Amino acid sequence: MFFEFSRDNFVRTTDKPLSASDLDERFESALRNTTMAWRQAVDRRLRRLGVSQVSWMTIAAVMQARSPLSQSMLADSLAVSPGYMVQTIDRLVKDGLVKRESSASDRRLWRIVITGAGAHLHSLLRDEVAAVRRQMLANFEPETLTKLTDLLEKLYIGSRDGPYREI
Numbered sequence: 001m002f003f004e005f006s007r008d009n010f011v012r013t014t015d016k017p018l019s020a021s022d023l024d025e026r027f028e029s030a031l032r033n034t035t036m037a038w039r040q041a042v043d044r045r046l047r048r049l050g051v052s053q054v055s056w057m058t059i060a061a062v063m064q065a066r067s068p069l070s071q072s073m074l075a076d077s078l079a080v081s082p083g084y085m086v087q088t089i090d091r092l093v094k095d096g097l098v099k100r101e102s103s104a105s106d107r108r109l110w111r112i113v114i115t116g117a118g119a120h121l122h123s124l125l126r127d128e129v130a131a132v133r134r135q136m137l138a139n140f141e142p143e144t145l146t147k148l149t150d151l152l153e154k155l156y157i158g159s160r161d162g163p164y165r166e167i
Helices: 020-047 053-064 071-078 082-094 118-137 142-161
Strands: 002-005 011-014 098-102 110-114
Touching: 002 020, 020 053, 020 118, 053 082, 053 098, 053 110, 053 118, 071 082, 071 110, 082 098, 110 118
Parallel strands: none
Antiparallel strands: 002 011, 098 110
């Protein structure tokens, strides 16, 4: 028995083996749908705290950076438009979660720095996201999760460093 996704993304079983291109499409669809479901689960969980996913991701990126990031660097790292990042940062500044500091080396640049309130919110959000992660991964054995993680890391590295980075 084999599984395949129909055009409307429903899984169905079939007795015929999949061709390589069908398997590629099935993998792509499964990866896309899983990513979307994961993001939606996190978004639902964080919504009750009044935080959007892009706000959470921005706060997390600022917290994890070794030095303050510019607005454009944040936009690039989160794959959002510079205009959308400005709006997000404006909201976070208004809420007292981050602040803008002018760059010492280039006064045209604004560096984004986390505030005490932002750091506190980050620790709360990190716990909420961890709860979603535990729930999503609860049915996987550590060995399976290790293999899947290795595969996804190789796929990511290949897309960054390989021949497809220009696509």
